[in-house]
Amino acid sequence: MQKPPVLTVVLGVFAALLAIVPLGYLVLRLAEGIEAASAELARPRTFELLSNTVLLVVSVSLTALVVGVVQAWFVVRTNLRYPGFYAVVATVPLAIPSYVLALGYVSIFPWFSGFWASWLVLTMATAPYVFLAVSAALLRVDIAAEEVGRSLGLSRLQVFLKITWPQVRTSATAAVLLVSLYVLSEFGAIALLRFDTFTRAIYNAYRSSFDRTAAASLALVLVALTLVIVLLERRYRGDYLMQRPANPRRLKQDLGKLQTPVTLLLALFGLLGAGLPMAALLNWTMIGSSSTDLAKLVSATLSSFGIALLAAILVSIFALAVSIWVVLHKNKLGSFIEGLLWSNHALPAIVVGLALVFFGANVTPWIYQSIWLLMIAYLILFLPNGLAAMSTPLAQVPKGLTEVSQSLGQSYRKSLTKVILPIASPGLIAAAALVMLTVLKELPATLLLRPTGAETLATRLWSATEELAYAQAAPFALVLVIIAGLPALALNASVRKTYAEVNEE
Amino acid sequence: MSLLALTGITKNFGEGNVLKGISLEVQEDELVAILGSSGAGKSTLLRLIAGFEKPDQGEIVFDGNVVAGESFLPAEKRKIGIVPQDGALFPHLNVYDNIGFGIAKDPNKDSRIQQLLKLIELEGLEKRKPQELSGGQLQRVALARALAPKPKLVLLDEPFGALDAELRDRLRNDVRRIIHAEGVSAILVTHDQEEALSLADRVAVLREGRIIQVGTPTEIYNSPADIGIATFLGESVLIDGKVTDGKVTTDLGKLTALNQVVEGQSGVVAIRSENFYLQPNPAGDSEVVGRVFFGHDAVVEVQTPSLKIKARSNGPFAPEVGMKVTVWVRGAVNFYPTK
Numbered sequence: 002m003q004k005p006p007v008l009t010v011v012l013g014v015f016a017a018l019l020a021i022v023p024l025g026y027l028v029l030r031l032a033e034g035i036e037a038a039s040a041e042l043a044r045p046r047t048f049e050l051l052s053n054t055v056l057l058v059v060s061v062s063l064t065a066l067v068v069g070v071v072q073a074w075f076v077v078r079t080n081l082r083y084p085g086f087y088a089v090v091a092t093v094p095l096a097i098p099s100y101v102l103a104l105g106y107v108s109i110f111p112w113f114s115g116f117w118a119s120w121l122v123l124t125m126a127t128a129p130y131v132f133l134a135v136s137a138a139l140l141r142v143d144i145a146a147e148e149v150g151r152s153l154g155l156s157r158l159q160v161f162l163k164i165t166w167p168q169v170r171t172s173a174t175a176a177v178l179l180v181s182l183y184v185l186s187e188f189g190a191i192a193l194l195r196f197d198t199f200t201r202a203i204y205n206a207y208r209s210s211f212d213r214t215a216a217a218s219l220a221l222v223l224v225a226l227t228l229v230i231v232l233l234e235r236r237y238r239g240d241y242l243m244q245r246p247a248n249p250r251r252l253k254q255d256l257g258k259l260q261t262p263v264t265l266l267l268a269l270f271g272l273l274g275a276g277l278p279m280a281a282l283l284n285w286t287m288i289g290s291s292s293t294d295l296a297k298l299v300s301a302t303l304s305s306f307g308i309a310l311l312a313a314i315l316v317s318i319f320a321l322a323v324s325i326w327v328v329l330h331k332n333k334l335g336s337f338i339e340g341l342l343w344s345n346h347a348l349p350a351i352v353v354g355l356a357l358v359f360f361g362a363n364v365t366p367w368i369y370q371s372i373w374l375l376m377i378a379y380l381i382l383f384l385p386n387g388l389a390a391m392s393t394p395l396a397q398v399p400k401g402l403t404e405v406s407q408s409l410g411q412s413y414r415k416s417l418t419k420v421i422l423p424i425a426s427p428g429l430i431a432a433a434a435l436v437m438l439t440v441l442k443e444l445p446a447t448l449l450l451r452p453t454g455a456e457t458l459a460t461r462l463w464s465a466t467e468e469l470a471y472a473q474a475a476p477f478a479l480v481l482v483i484i485a486g487l488p489a490l491a492l493n494a495s496v497r498k499t500y501a502e503v504n505e506e
Numbered sequence: 507m508s509l510l511a512l513t514g515i516t517k518n519f520g521e522g523n524v525l526k527g528i529s530l531e532v533q534e535d536e537l538v539a540i541l542g543s544s545g546a547g548k549s550t551l552l553r554l555i556a557g558f559e560k561p562d563q564g565e566i567v568f569d570g571n572v573v574a575g576e577s578f579l580p581a582e583k584r585k586i587g588i589v590p591q592d593g594a595l596f597p598h599l600n601v602y603d604n605i606g607f608g609i610a611k612d613p614n615k616d617s618r619i620q621q622l623l624k625l626i627e628l629e630g631l632e633k634r635k636p637q638e639l640s641g642g643q644l645q646r647v648a649l650a651r652a653l654a655p656k657p658k659l660v661l662l663d664e665p666f667g668a669l670d671a672e673l674r675d676r677l678r679n680d681v682r683r684i685i686h687a688e689g690v691s692a693i694l695v696t697h698d699q700e701e702a703l704s705l706a707d708r709v710a711v712l713r714e715g716r717i718i719q720v721g722t723p724t725e726i727y728n729s730p731a732d733i734g735i736a737t738f739l740g741e742s743v744l745i746d747g748k749v750t751d752g753k754v755t756t757d758l759g760k761l762t763a764l765n766q767v768v769e770g771q772s773g774v775v776a777i778r779s780e781n782f783y784l785q786p787n788p789a790g791d792s793e794v795v796g797r798v799f800f801g802h803d804a805v806v807e808v809q810t811p812s813l814k815i816k817a818r819s820n821g822p823f824a825p826e827v828g829m830k831v832t833v834w835v836r837g838a839v840n841f842y843p844t845k
Binding site: 146167 | 557590596
């Protein structure tokens with residue numbers, strides 16, 4: 002196999018250094034001040050945060066599992082009317098950042114806060130992950146095995162429990178672990194709904210004192226919790242027993258009299274997950290339309306776009322370099338670096354933000370409070386997304402093409418730029434666009450690291466909600482959903498579709 | 507009384523009728539093959555018998571009870587075993603648990619599983635997962651799983667489709683042996699005429715939703731009901747002919763018809779390629795123009811003065827390309843009058 006191009010190696014190693022140095026620094030500094038840190042953690046408050054966090058993670062995971070599986074079952078496995086519509090309804094919450102969802106609820110019900118509020122909002126925000134994973138798995142369940150089960154005398158419920166569920170379980174478990182990572186690192190919604198978990202406590206500790214030991218110690222506990230889930234997740238990832246998609250006619254069971262109640266249930270989920278909060282925000286935008294500061298809205302939109310575009314370009318360059326290295330020239334160092342970068346996918350953004358504040362203030366004051374520190378945070382946070390999205394189109398380019406191109410007299414470098422990259426480019430561009438849309442929605446790291454005076458849609462929305470000015474916050478939320486959320490949802494769906502099609506072959 | 511009786515079954519999925527009035531009986535301890543090309547409605551018919559679909563019209567009586575028609579008995583109540591196309595073993599269970607799946611509450615479960623393992627010659631593999639089995643082993647386990655609760659009827663849906671030729675032969679014999687050892691009736695659905703002819707006690711030919719002919723393999727092969735079946739069941743040469751003096755006059759001479767013929771009728775005779783005899787004859791009016799050698803036999807292409815035929819010849823003695831021959835037709839032929 003060819004050696005990887007030097008540039009990809011240089012970029013890859015540089016990305017790896019960026020990814021570990023700030024966090025490593027956080028750990029080292031804490032280790033130096035181990036006494037202060039352990040004193041901080043020994044307070045009963047830590048235990049309260051821990052139990053709150055675990056309670057929220059576990060309860061949301063369970064309900065998101067139930068909601069997602071129910072939606073997936075009815076959409077995929079029954080003769081529900083308009084299944085396509087309900088599939089969209091089930092995934093639409095993905096387009097809405099969870100803090101926007103929370104804002105929608107708070108703006109209707111001012112008393113909406115605490116555990117139950119966070120539980121509801123995060124359940125609705127994360128159920129789509131379960132829905133997507135489980136509906137994909139249900140489409141590929143071995144229908145013949147289910148029929149054998151029935152021919153051996155099992156009732157429909159027994160068939161589901163003994164034959165269908167074991168085939169879906171791995172996907173569902175992976176999705177639930179993803180959900181728990183999401184809840185663990187969620188900051189915006191939880192802070193807005195004033196429920197004390199680690200992320201909110203970290204932010205408050207950071208805001209309230211110049212001694213950052215408290216915030217940093219809590220951040221490390223959060224990382225430890227994350228690590229537990231990541232290790233669990235690793236055991237389940239990719240362990241699928243999938244078949245080809247089944248004959249749709251055999252897949253569908255007759256709902257009969259349940260048609261209407263099921264439709265109502267799915268509509269209710271849609272209402273809770275998107276309809277109600279979005280209607281509220283739309284309403285607030287109308288009410289406040291005369292007082293909406295259009296100039297602020299436009300400037301926040303532009304600076305959001307500018308920042309996200311820059312981040313997407315940087316992330317894409319590094320992601321492409323590492324992907325080329327890993328996909329086309331797999332070697333030990335490359336795989337190691339990919340694994341290292343990937344391991345950051347679960348890192349809560351608030352922790353990354355805090356580590357960079359720490360690092361920037363103490364080690365690299367020359368980029369502190371500049372846009373570059375924020376860019377490093379985005380690199381750490383979104384390089385895993387970029388890697389996942391970019392290696393797929395690269396891996397799909399037929400292997401022999403480079404060799405053919407070289408046999409026709411092109412250098413390796415020319416073959417790469419004239420053959421492989423053009424073929425993969427639609428997928429690569431989609432990947433870059435997805436990164437950009439994801440950056441647009443990012444809140445906690447942006448909040449901590451934005452250059453002085455810079456305001457994005459997300460930070461404007463945040464400061465307005467802190468002042469309980471819902472009419473002011475609502476237009477920012479709406480614009481965010483329209484320019485970032487919905488396009489990301491559409492793009493994601495099309496990426497998933499091509500991916501599925503390619504894997505059918 | 508027959509074990510299974512279908513009368514006037516129709517089924518329509520909204521895209522035109524898949525089944526258009528099927529009637530068929532299966533006796534105790536009988537293996538019936540349903541033979542048809544893809545899209546003929548074979549699988550639908552099987553699914554109706556199993557109880558996964560309801561017929562639009564018609565009645566199915568199984569083991570003395572109406573299971574579809576006036577009343578309907580769903581699959582889980584019918585006690586009819588099924589062996590799907592690719593086995594469809596439960597991927598999360600090992601061989602032992604797969605076979606034991608339908609007899610979970612049977613006190614003699616263990617001995618029954620052991621007995622079946624012995625029957626399918628997979629003793630010692632009970633701990634294996636489906637992913638660790640070969641294609642032939644998968645199918646045998648699937649068969650054992652279907653047989654475990656001692657059903658009176660098992661349905662085999664193209665069970666050998668995914669296997670290579672040699673394995674298919676062996677498995678065919680195994681399946682026949684196992685089914686007879688268990689004393690169970692079976693319906694085999696297949697598009698492979700060789701499979702149907704070699705395995706079944708009776709063959710039902712299904713075409714475009716209708717059963718065209720039912721009979722023993724010999725009957726079906728020797729007296730196909732129409733030209734379609736004749737060409738489907740094996741290579742046949744079709745030659746125009748006319749009935750004169752009780753015989754069929756063709757370009758290959760006067761041939762005896764197996765079936766009843768009416769004087770003066772014209773039509774087509776179907777001659778199986780193995781029913782030609784090629785006599786080397788330097789003065790013959792036909793010439794060998796092509797030859798495909800298979801070892802045990804060969805297919806020889808012969809140009810007669812009026813037509814080109816394909817004849818199957820004993821391999822080692824097949825005439826070479828360029829040889830002059832005289833073409834003889836052995837035995838009687840089937841005559842199909844033009845409508």
